Each structure stands twice: as structure tokens, then as C-alpha cells.
Amino acid sequence: MIYKIKKDLLKKYIDGLLEKYEVWGPKKIGNDTVFSKLKSGEEFIDARTLLGPKESIYPIKEKIGEMESKEIIVMGIKSCDLRAYRMLDDVLGIDEFYSSRRRNVHFLNFVCTEPCEYGFCSTFFGPRLDEYEMQFTDIGEYYIVESKNDKLIGRDFENATEDDLKILESKMRDFYNKMPPMNIENLHKKISWDDPRYREFSKRCISCGACNFACPTCFCFDTYDDDGLYREWDSCILSGFTRMAGNVNPRNTLDLRLRQRFMHKLRYHYENFSYYLCTGCGRCIEVCPVRIDIRDFIRGVGP
Amino acid sequence: MKSMVPVNTRIIDVFEETNDVKSFLLENNLDEDPLPGQFYEIYVRGAGEIPISIASWRDGLLFSVKRVGYVTERLHGMKKGDILGIRGPFGNGFPEHRRHTVLIAGGIGLPPARSYIEYWLSKGSRNMQLLYGARTPSDIVYRRILQEWSNYIDVHITVDKGDKEWKGNVGVVTTIFHRIKDRESDFIIIGPEIMMKFSVMELKKLGVSEDNIYLSMERKMKCGFGICGHCNIGRYYVCKDGPVFKYSLIKDIPEVFH
Numbered sequence: 001m002i003y004k005i006k007k008d009l010l011k012k013y014i015d016g017l018l019e020k021y022e023v024w025g026p027k028k029i030g031n032d033t034v035f036s037k038l039k040s041g042e043e044f045i046d047a048r049t050l051l052g053p054k055e056s057i058y059p060i061k062e063k064i065g066e067m068e069s070k071e072i073i074v075m076g077i078k079s080c081d082l083r084a085y086r087m088l089d090d091v092l093g094i095d096e097f098y099s100s101r102r103r104n105v106h107f108l109n110f111v112c113t114e115p116c117e118y119g120f121c122s123t124f125f126g127p128r129l130d131e132y133e134m135q136f137t138d139i140g141e142y143y144i145v146e147s148k149n150d151k152l153i154g155r156d157f158e159n160a161t162e163d164d165l166k167i168l169e170s171k172m173r174d175f176y177n178k179m180p181p182m183n184i185e186n187l188h189k190k191i192s193w194d195d196p197r198y199r200e201f202s203k204r205c206i207s208c209g210a211c212n213f214a215c216p217t218c219f220c221f222d223t224y225d226d227d228g229l230y231r232e233w234d235s236c237i238l239s240g241f242t243r244m245a246g247n248v249n250p251r252n253t254l255d256l257r258l259r260q261r262f263m264h265k266l267r268y269h270y271e272n273f274s275y276y277l278c279t280g281c282g283r284c285i286e287v288c289p290v291r292i293d294i295r296d297f298i299r300g301v302g303p
Numbered sequence: 304m305k306s307m308v309p310v311n312t313r314i315i316d317v318f319e320e321t322n323d324v325k326s327f328l329l330e331n332n333l334d335e336d337p338l339p340g341q342f343y344e345i346y347v348r349g350a351g352e353i354p355i356s357i358a359s360w361r362d363g364l365l366f367s368v369k370r371v372g373y374v375t376e377r378l379h380g381m382k383k384g385d386i387l388g389i390r391g392p393f394g395n396g397f398p399e400h401r402r403h404t405v406l407i408a409g410g411i412g413l414p415p416a417r418s419y420i421e422y423w424l425s426k427g428s429r430n431m432q433l434l435y436g437a438r439t440p441s442d443i444v445y446r447r448i449l450q451e452w453s454n455y456i457d458v459h460i461t462v463d464k465g466d467k468e469w470k471g472n473v474g475v476v477t478t479i480f481h482r483i484k485d486r487e488s489d490f491i492i493i494g495p496e497i498m499m500k501f502s503v504m505e506l507k508k509l510g511v512s513e514d515n516i517y518l519s520m521e522r523k524m525k526c527g528f529g530i531c532g533h534c535n536i537g538r539y540y541v542c543k544d545g546p547v548f549k550y551s552l553i554k555d556i557p558e559v560f561h
Contacts, residue, residue, distance in 0.1 A: 065308040092530050096306060193557050220532030223307070223525050225351045229388075231307065234532070241533065244523050245353070245372025250561040260535075268538040 003145040003157040004164055010143065013154045014041030017073055021106075024053055025075040035077075044076060046138065048116050050286070052081035052216045057102050058088065064229040067097040071104045073152070079129050080121050080281035082109040084216030086131060090273055091219050106152060111137040113171045115179040118282025120295050122179040125279075128172060139167040182298055188270035190301045191263065197297065198262070202255035204290040209235030211261070211284035211292070217277045236260050262297060305528035309346040309388025315363050316383055320444040324411065325379055326358065326367040329387060336360060339418040340397035340519060340547050344527050346388030350377035354524040354542070357392065358414035359421055364389070367414040367444060393527035394546045398517055403485045405432045407502050409476055409494025413444055415519055416493055424455055432457040432484055436476030436498065440469045457484065477505040486511055491547070493519040500560040503550060516550035520559075 005013060017023050018038065026033055027043040035053040038044055056074050059067075085107070092098040112119075112127040121127055129135060134153075135146040144160050144167075147153055212218045212235035220241075222234035234241060237257050243249040251257045269277035278294070285293045310333060318326040337343075337357045345366065346352045353374045359365040370379050381387065397415075400423045408416040413435055420431060433456060437443045440462055452458050459482045461472040472479055476498060486509055492499045499518050506516055522534035522541040529543035537556035539545065553559050 094305060094528065095530050098530075219530070221526075221530075222533075223352060223531070225346075225349060227349075229307075229309070229346065229352065231531075236532070242523050244521070245375060250522065250558055252561070256558075256561075263537075264532075264535070268535065271538040 001147050002160040004142040004160040005145055005157050006142055009156040011041030014044050016154055022072040023075055024056055046110050048078050053077055054216055057105050061232040064231055069101040069104050073106045075108045077107050077109045079109050079111055079127050080279040081216045082107050083279045087217050088219050106133055108134045113138050118285040119280055121280035122176055122181045123184055123280050127175055137168055144168050188267045191266050198255040198259040201258045201292050205254055207237055209237045210287040214283035214287045309390050311386050312389045314383055314385045321442050323370040324367055324444050326365055328363045328365050331364045337392035338396035339422045340415055341392040341394045343389055343391030347374050347377045350374045356415040358417045369411040393542055397491055397547050400428055403430045403488040405483055405488045405490050407434045407492045409436045409498035412493030429455045434476055434479050435460045438463050440466050477501055480505050489515050491517045496560050513551040517547050518550055519547050520545050
């Protein structure tokens with residue numbers, strides 16, 4: 001069904017959800033906009049955060065065997081992040097802890113109607129998704145709410161009209177005009193093992209791993225013992241990622257690790273799942289201290 | 304279901320194989336029995352988890368472990384009766400034994416080869432050959448078992464460096480490739496990458512088809528079932544698509560022999 005809700009009633013709607021659920025959403029903490037637990041609907045802002053809410057289904061660190069799962073609502077997630085978690089499902093879905101948590105999280109995604117500075121989502125699937133639970137789009141006075149699960153529809157929702165949908169369509173046309181998709185036809189076949197840019201990047205890259213940390217699709221984790229077994233997000237850019245006992249390291253130089261990052265996202269994952277492991281969210285570009293830009297990389301991939 | 308949670312198991316016995324290799328016989332309280340060439344994640348409390356190939360599973364799960372790093376060092380300090388965590392079995396294992404098969408094992412690559420030889424001997428096949436290279440005579444593991452196997456299959460041993468008592472071949476494992484009985488065999492290579500690399504080169508010179516060569520690869524397999532992302536070689540994960548790969552499948556990936 002397609003509904004709409006008046007923008008100023010959104011707070012009330014969130015307050016209603018908070019009576020029954022834990023709700024996460026973007027809010028201001030100091031000068032920063034971050035994804036966090038909401039205390040009231042008043043706190044919610046429709047904004048893109050530097051880090052997505054990946055932790056809602058995949059905590060940075062957790063003790064193996066003692067993972068919790070509870071029903072929560074993630075409100076205001078951007079479509080790029082939600083699409084990313086559909087990708088994580090294909091890899092982590094066989095993990096009992098990930099999947100039990102995943103089943104318990106309701107994602108209510110908010111569609112961007114203006115391109116963000118670093119984003120290039122139009123290259124992959126754009127700001128509006130086909131797969132969602134409830135999808136909100138700002139059309140001025142109202143949010144259009146596309147719903148595939150009416151369980152969370154509130155009292156203040158009205159039916160959307162033909163005219164509302166026309167506004168939605170024109171907003172999307174505008175978006176695509178402002179963010180024209182890049183050509184990625186056969187990118188997975190064109191990207192090469194011996195692209196000289198891996199070495200060029202390695203001269204600038206400081207191996208900080210921020211690209212992995214900010215990426216909503218990066219799923220790699222490490223395990224280690226610290227009075228019990230833990231798992232924690234890991235980064236393929238770090239030298240220890242592939243290092244084995246006796247100092248044997250198949251990717252002992254940074255250019256090989258940068259190659260892994262680009263090849264995994266734009267080739268290996270495509271070969272295994274028929275889509276790129278990238279949503280065009282632009283966060284790796286935004287957080288990179290030396291301005292390694294995956295958009296430039298994609299544009300420069302050979303003929 | 305494949306799980307990240309280790310199951311407790313007791314060490315039934317510990318055998319000193321060489322100066323730096325010990326074998327650990329563990330209670331098998333897991334649901335699934337292994338196949339030759341598969342591996343387990345062994346958890347040493349207070350140290351961490353490591354992937355180790357199964358060597359044998361007649362009276363429990365037998366793992367032969369070389370002391371090379373932090374966790375193996377700690378494992379070597381464990382005794383009969385101590386508790387370990389274990390998960391598995393993981394990976395695809397060796398290909399089916401369908402015709403004469405030559406196992407080429409280097410160093411600590413012999414324990415996985417043992418899982419294959421024992422399994423197929425127990426099924427009545429003697430259609431195998433073992434070429435085993437160790438660093439020195441004192442690094443040879445499973446001496447008694449090697450002797451026993453030589454009653455059934457063709458076994459050749461070489462050492463990189465001999466000593467006063469050593470009467471056998473001296474040289475890397477490729478120096479005994481003239482012993483290979485049949486070039487139309489399946490070839491299973493298990494050992495350090497440099498040894499696998501030169502073995503493949505020599506086999507190709509002998510006219511062996513790339514489709515008949517299998518490599519048992521080693522990477523940092525942390526989860527064991529394809530979710531943690533640490534052990535990929537190109538699009539393949541060693542833990543779930545391997546550890547055993549047909550050479551022709553992975554030969555064009557530059558990371559194979561790093």
C-alpha cells in the first residue's frame with residue numbers, strides 16, 4: 001500500500017513506536033548527526049549520517065556465543081544503507097547470530113531527494129528501493145510511505161493520491177538529473193589485477209582502514225581471544241588481515257591490499273552474487289584522509 | 304549448521320612426533336564426521352583459534368600441529384585431559400579417489416595426506432603413491448606409520464639436508480619426481496606454497512594435465528564457513544570453496560603463489 005503522513009505528525013508517530021519498541025534514528029549529539037537510540041520523536045531528524053546503522057544488526061564487537069537479539073526499529077536509514085544490509089544477508093545470513101538479529105530488525109528507510117556530496121547511488125539502484133518494509137519519501141508537506149508491512153502503519157497515515165505520486169516521480173527525475181549514473185557495464189570484467197593505480201594509491205594510503213569501517217557493505221570480521229572468544233569488524237587494508245603464523249603474509253604490501261578492496265567490491269563479489277558490493281553511499285570517499293575516490297577509480301577502469 | 308561457537312573437547316592423548324610437531328588426539332563430540340582433507344578450528348583458551356587439518360579419526364580426532372606461532376606454542380603446552388574448544392569439520396576436502404593418485408607432501412603437509420591415505424586404505428584401495436619431503440631426517444613425522452604404509456603403497460621420502468645416518472634421497476621433493484609411476488594419475492600437493500609452486504612446474508614439464516593437479520591451500524581461515532572474509536583467493540574462500548582446489552581453477556589468480 002502507498003500512504004502518506006504529514007511531516008509534523010512524524011514525531012507523534014515515532015513516540016507511538018517508542019511505546020512498544022526500541023527505535024534507532026539519526027539525531028544530533030552536539031554538532032554531530034549520528035545514528036543512535038531515540039528517546040523521543042522530537043530527536044529524530046531526516047538526515048544522512050557519517051556512519052550508517054550497521055551496528056543494529058552487526059555490532060562492532062561482541063562475545064561469541066553471548067549475542068543478543070531483540071526487536072528494534074531502525075527509522076530514517078538511508079536507502080544505500082538498507083540495500084547494503086540486503087547484501088550482508090547473502091554472506092552473513094548463514095550465521096546464526098546475524099540472522100536471528102536480522103529477523104528482529106525493522107528498517108524504515110528514508111529516500112534522499114537531493115544527492116549527497118559524495119554519493120553515487122544512481123549508478124547502482126538509486127535512492128528508492130524495490131525491497132523495503134516501509135519506505136518514506138519527502139514530497140514537501142508530506143512523506144509518501146510505501147509499505148510492505150502494514151504492522152507498523154500508524155493512525156495518522158492517509159492514503160496517498162495520484163498527485164502525490166506524481167510529485168514523487170518528478171523528485172526522482174530531478175535526483176537522477178543531478179546525479180547521472182556512471183557507466184558500469186561489464187565493470188567486473190574490465191577491472192584488472194594489474195591496474196597500476198593500486199600502487200599509486202599505496203603511496204598515499206596510510207592504512208587507516210576508515211574506508212572499511214565506514215562502508216555499509218564491508219562484512220569482514222576478526223576473531224580473537226580476550227578472556228573468551230570475540231568477533232570484531234576487521235579491515236582488509238590492515239597488514240595483519242591475511243598474516244598467518246610464522247609471518248607468512250599473502251598480501252604483504254599495501255598495493256595488494258588495496259587491490260583486494262577494489263577487486264572484492266567490483267569483481268569477486270559480482271562473480272559470486274551478480275551484483276557489486278557497493279551501494280554508492282560515498283562514505284569511503286568522505287572519510288578517506290588521502291582522498292582515494294572509488295568514483296574516479298571506476299571511471300578510470302580500462303576500455 | 305556451521306557455527307562460530309566452539310564445543311568443548313578433552314585431549315585423550317598427546318604424542319611427540321618431532322622437536323616441533325606434536326599430535327593431539329581429541330574426543331569427537333561433534334555431530335559430523337570429517338572427510339579427508341577437511342579442517343577444524345581448534346580453540347586454545349586464552350590464546351585463540353587456529354585452523355588445523357584432520358590427520359586421522361579412528362579413535363578420536365587426531366591433529367598434528369607444528370609449533371610456528373602464538374596459538375600453536377600454547378597448544379604445545381597442553382596435556383592429556385586438558386580441555387580445548389573445537390568447531391568443524393570445514394571445507395571441501397580432497398577429491399574422490401577415482402584412479403591412481405600421487406600425494407606430494409612437504410613438511411607439515413603430511414598429516415592431511417595421512418587422512419587421505421588412511422581413509423582410502425581402509426576402503427581397500429592401494430592405488431596410491433606418496434612422495435614426502437622433510438627438512439631433515441629428524442623432521443620426519445609418522446615414521447612408524449610411513450613404514451607400515453610402505454607394505455601397501457609406494458612411499459618415497461626425501462630430505463632437504465641429510466645427516467650421518469640418512470641413507471635416502473637428499474634434495475627437495477621434486478628431486479624424487481622420477482619415481483612417479485603414472486603421469487595420468489591425480490596429483491594432490493600439500494605443503495608450503497614455494498614447494499607447491501615448484502611441484503606444479505615440474506609436473507607440467509612431465510606432461511601432467513592441469514586438470515589433474517590439486518592443491519591444498521592455506522590462508523587465515525578464521526570463521527571456517529565463508530563469512531569472515533579472511534581467506535579469499537580471488538572469488539574463492541579457502542575455508543568453504545577449498546582448502547583443496549583443482550589447479551586449473553585458480554591458476555590465473557595472481558595471489559595463488561604469493
